[in-house]
Amino acid sequence: xxxxxxxxxxxxxxxxxxxxxxxxxxxxxxxxxxxxxxxxxxxxxxxxxxxxxxxxxxxxxxxxxxxxxxxxxxxxxxxxxxxxxxxxxxxxxxxxxxxxxxxxxxxxxxxxxxxxxxxxxxxxxxxxxxxxxxxxxxxxxxxxxxxxxxxxxxxxxxxxxxxxxxxxxxxxxxxxxxxxxxxxxxxxxxxxxxxxxxxxxxxxxxxxxxxxxxxxxxxxxxxxxxxxxxxxxxxxxxxxxxxxxxxxxxxxxxxxxxxxxxxxxxxxxxxxxxxxxxxxxxxxxxxxxxxxxxxxxxxxxxxxxxxxxxxxxxxxxxxxxxxxxxxxxxxxxxxxxxxxxxxxxxxxxxxxxxxxxxxxxxxxxxxxxxxxxxxxxxxxxxxxxxxxxxxxxxxxxxxxxxxxxxxxxxxxxxxxxxxxxxxxxxxxxxxxxxxxxxxxxxxxxxxxxxxxxxxxx
Amino acid sequence: xxxxxxxxxxxxxxxxxxxxxxxxxxxxxxxxxxxxxxxxxxxxxxxxxxxxxxxxxxxxxxxxxxxxxxxxxxxxxxxxxxxxxxxxxxxxxxxxxxxxxxxxxxxxxxxxxxxxxxxxxxxxxxxxxxxxxxxxxxxxxxxxxxxxxxxxxxxxxxxxxxxxxxxxxxxxxxxxxxxxxxxxxxxxxxxxxxxxxxxxxxxxxxxxxxxxxxxxxxxxxxxxxxxxxxxxxxxxxxxxxxxxxxxxxxxxxxxxxxxxxxxxxxxxxxxxxxxxxxxxxxxxxxxxxxxxxxxxxxxxxxxxxxxxxxxxxxxxxxxxxxxxxxxxxxxxxxxxxxxxxxxxxxxxxxxxxxxxxxxxxxxxxxxxxxxxxxxxxxxxxxxxxxxxxxxxxxxxxxxxxx
Ligand SMILES: Cc1cc2nc3c(=O)[nH]c(=O)nc-3n(C[C@H](O)[C@H](O)[C@@H](O)COP(=O)(O)OP(=O)(O)OC[C@H]3O[C@@H](n4cnc5c(N)ncnc54)[C@H](O)[C@@H]3O)c2cc1C
Ligand SMILES: Cc1cc2nc3c(=O)[nH]c(=O)nc-3n(C[C@H](O)[C@H](O)[C@H](O)COP(=O)(O)OP(=O)(O)OC[C@H]3O[C@@H](n4cnc5c(N)ncnc54)[C@H](O)[C@@H]3O)c2cc1C
Numbered sequence: 001x002x003x004x005x006x007x008x009x010x011x012x013x014x015x016x017x018x019x020x021x022x023x024x025x026x027x028x029x030x031x032x033x034x035x036x037x038x039x040x041x042x043x044x045x046x047x048x049x050x051x052x053x054x055x056x057x058x059x060x061x062x063x064x065x066x067x068x069x070x071x072x073x074x075x076x077x078x079x080x081x082x083x084x085x086x087x088x089x090x091x092x093x094x095x096x097x098x099x100x101x102x103x104x105x106x107x108x109x110x111x112x113x114x115x116x117x118x119x120x121x122x123x124x125x126x127x128x129x130x131x132x133x134x135x136x137x138x139x140x141x142x143x144x145x146x147x148x149x150x151x152x153x154x155x156x157x158x159x160x161x162x163x164x165x166x167x168x169x170x171x172x173x174x175x176x177x178x179x180x181x182x183x184x185x186x187x188x189x190x191x192x193x194x195x196x197x198x199x200x201x202x203x204x205x206x207x208x209x210x211x212x213x214x215x216x217x218x219x220x221x222x223x224x225x226x227x228x229x230x231x232x233x234x235x236x237x238x239x240x241x242x243x244x245x246x247x248x249x250x251x252x253x254x255x256x257x258x259x260x261x262x263x264x265x266x267x268x269x270x271x272x273x274x275x276x277x278x279x280x281x282x283x284x285x286x287x288x289x290x291x292x293x294x295x296x297x298x299x300x301x302x303x304x305x306x307x308x309x310x311x312x313x314x315x316x317x318x319x320x321x322x323x324x325x326x327x328x329x330x331x332x333x334x335x336x337x338x339x340x341x342x343x344x345x346x347x348x349x350x351x352x353x354x355x356x357x358x359x360x361x362x363x364x365x366x367x368x369x370x371x372x373x374x375x376x377x378x379x380x381x382x383x384x385x386x387x388x389x390x391x392x393x394x395x396x397x398x399x400x401x402x403x404x405x406x407x408x409x410x411x412x413x414x415x416x417x418x419x420x421x422x423x424x425x426x427x428x429x430x431x432x433x434x435x436x437x438x439x440x441x442x443x444x445x446x447x448x449x450x451x452x453x454x455x456x457x
Numbered sequence: 458x459x460x461x462x463x464x465x466x467x468x469x470x471x472x473x474x475x476x477x478x479x480x481x482x483x484x485x486x487x488x489x490x491x492x493x494x495x496x497x498x499x500x501x502x503x504x505x506x507x508x509x510x511x512x513x514x515x516x517x518x519x520x521x522x523x524x525x526x527x528x529x530x531x532x533x534x535x536x537x538x539x540x541x542x543x544x545x546x547x548x549x550x551x552x553x554x555x556x557x558x559x560x561x562x563x564x565x566x567x568x569x570x571x572x573x574x575x576x577x578x579x580x581x582x583x584x585x586x587x588x589x590x591x592x593x594x595x596x597x598x599x600x601x602x603x604x605x606x607x608x609x610x611x612x613x614x615x616x617x618x619x620x621x622x623x624x625x626x627x628x629x630x631x632x633x634x635x636x637x638x639x640x641x642x643x644x645x646x647x648x649x650x651x652x653x654x655x656x657x658x659x660x661x662x663x664x665x666x667x668x669x670x671x672x673x674x675x676x677x678x679x680x681x682x683x684x685x686x687x688x689x690x691x692x693x694x695x696x697x698x699x700x701x702x703x704x705x706x707x708x709x710x711x712x713x714x715x716x717x718x719x720x721x722x723x724x725x726x727x728x729x730x731x732x733x734x735x736x737x738x739x740x741x742x743x744x745x746x747x748x749x750x751x752x753x754x755x756x757x758x759x760x761x762x763x764x765x766x767x768x769x770x771x772x773x774x775x776x777x778x779x780x781x782x783x784x785x786x787x788x789x790x791x792x793x794x795x796x797x798x799x800x801x802x803x804x805x806x807x808x809x810x811x812x813x814x815x816x817x818x819x820x821x822x823x824x825x826x827x828x829x830x831x832x833x834x835x836x837x838x839x840x841x842x843x844x845x846x847x848x849x850x851x852x853x854x855x856x857x858x859x
Binding site: 071073074075076117118120124128129131132141145146147148149151152153154155156157158159160161163164166167168171172184187207210211212213214253254255257258261262265314315316317318343346347348381382383384385386387388389390394398401402403405406407408409410412413414416417428429437 | 537538539540541542584594595597598607611612613614615617618619620621622623624625626627628629630631633634635638639650651652653654676679680681706707709710712713714716717754755756757758759760761785786809810811813827828829830831832833834835838839841842845846856857
């Protein structure tokens, strides 16, 4: 399993190659035998992407964990796929640089997994997601050949194959060497905690901040259920328990005068938008504590019950308040506990459902509630995943947002990279819902009589 | 029936425009569905189609049976200032889009070279970024999704209208910079910013090496310009090289950066441009690239920019150059030939620097190709994608050259 508690599969074989050469040799052997395989990083994925079904070999990449080089002048790093996100950050720091994408799982997840999922994180509001930070890749294709795509400047050789690979969830091949962009560390940082008595006012404050043109480094929201879970845990951050929601706002920059001035503007706005109080972290320790609560919120919520489904969807920022109300209504309807902690600045929701997966009735309710939440987000103009990927969990929702032709196009692109669909089979694109495409090699992809748009698989 | 008669029967008389000088029929479908109908037919009939936006940039000279222009796809279905997103059809002129966005307080932070009426679709398809690439990233960073029609008339959507989206593979990035080789873009979902409340431009003239150093000092001092562009004398129409710095954003940020600029200018003195002067300066720069017949861009790491500028000067002459050294982008325009361009592309490939041919007359474009010098294994992937999205080869695009 990975970070998604609703799916478990047992692979036939697990291989942990120790070098790139070993990995290449294994993949070539699997190619010769026609056996499918699943690349796996740290297994923190939340959509079941790193699960290998019967007949597939699981290739665990965590031993390929060398930082090959950090180039201060060109502001880039070259790493193997198994390097842990936070380790890269730590290695770049002495050069005054950072690897900006910071998924909350950064102390465990790998850069290879981040590339495959196009991972985001709290600071992606200002700095962009993984796709904005990958310059070049060496990719091991299913047939065992290695190709280099992209260049150290980020300009592509021809079409942007790096852009196409990032977020392909391990379906196009294995990223064996990754060149990432590093950015200068901010010199000044201010962290604010604002608390609100209503979710709606908190949502409106988010829009008000964005409308000023100031781009906070992070703009995160937690609701009362999440606040209480954090405060009950060892990560207690001093969030006010009686608040309906808190906003964690960070302003950073290279110029402290500008950061101070922008922080003043944002503080005033938060107050005008109805914040009961706005607290500014006075020390680095206090800042870390505020962030610790946010980054460990999933862990804290995990203590509420045996299992936790971390959902992921995106809606236009302006409809956040309405969508949050709809989610609350869905939770009430099914009698479930749903806590929200999310990237409010870009409308990326994480409604989390606490439950006990051993109870089949509850499990069905969770599935049904998740589906309704996804439908509500789609109806609001949003999408089914902003950073956790489709994997196996969300395949059934794909036909709700893409028609048969578009799904067929995705499948056809996958087959350019992996004609036999041997890398991570059965993920992302629901094949039965694809319209038929003539594949580049002349064979057919997908099936006739595809499901019409809007009909869930 | 002639092609023209068939097209008229298919799309109506309104879709047929006056042909260009080479008498190739020019067709302007009025909707995305009409584009699909036309390309589906072209695929069946074996017509070769060249794609045009407003036709302001690439000479309409590719050999084809039919020119498809997007100029009637000029609607803006949605502008959402509070979400900072917009949806526009591919044939909308950038100037019109910009105006409508500004009326709602929103800004598309791109400034590609070209005339005001250039179409959104062509900017996406050529991925031509201008100086603002320094502060706001390449064109692809401004896209939330696109809808495109393949060479055999299939309509495909990718991405969506929200800020973050990882549902399905990212086909939007295939279209950005695809030069139409993977389909005709019909609809674009854009990520916007609020109009900057402060926006000022400073220029400094000097020797190229000195200005490169100033550029590095500015980065080291922690300033965050929207643009930091090094412009050759001929292009800037000045005596010497010019370093132009554009600061745009919140008044607080701009004021702080202005204060820091003096300290970082290495003894030289930046002069501020008045608003009209600044506008004229950036506009001249954008339009300057159309005067000479050949334009290309190369991408090298910041630390190599001096070396790359020397190389261009040595191999082609350096009169018309604009560079964002910190963003790793250099654009050259002038007159050259097939041989020299191919040689340059090979030399650059050895330095891990891609060269993308942005504009040239067909004989040169067809021979050299927009792209080339792929690494091992990349060619088959590109060819596979091309066959997937244009199985009959209906779209005439000089991808890799002949
Ligand atoms: C004065 C001037 C200077 C310029 N300088 C540069 C420069 O230095 N570098 C540079 O790269 N560009 C430059 N451009 C081009 C410009 O940035 C864009 O390429 C574009 O805006 C031209 O607009 P158009 O609508 O006239 O496109 P056209 O000239 O009609 O078409 C340009 C290209 O885009 C393709 N295309 C157009 N629409 C679509 C679509 N919807 N889907 C798929 N493909 C499509 C066409 O096949 C063609 O390859 C310049 C343009 C002008 C007028
Ligand atoms: C507590 C918690 C918090 C999280 N917070 C965030 C967050 O803030 N933002 C966010 O985006 N995600 C978040 N995640 C999700 C997850 O951490 C990310 O998706 C992460 O990128 C997965 O990395 P991994 O190394 O664990 O990959 P895995 O789970 O092992 O694999 C994920 C997918 O990547 C593929 N893959 C792995 N390595 C490679 C490779 N080298 N080449 C090709 N494919 C490969 C696998 O096949 C699989 O499909 C969170 C997860 C948890 C448990």
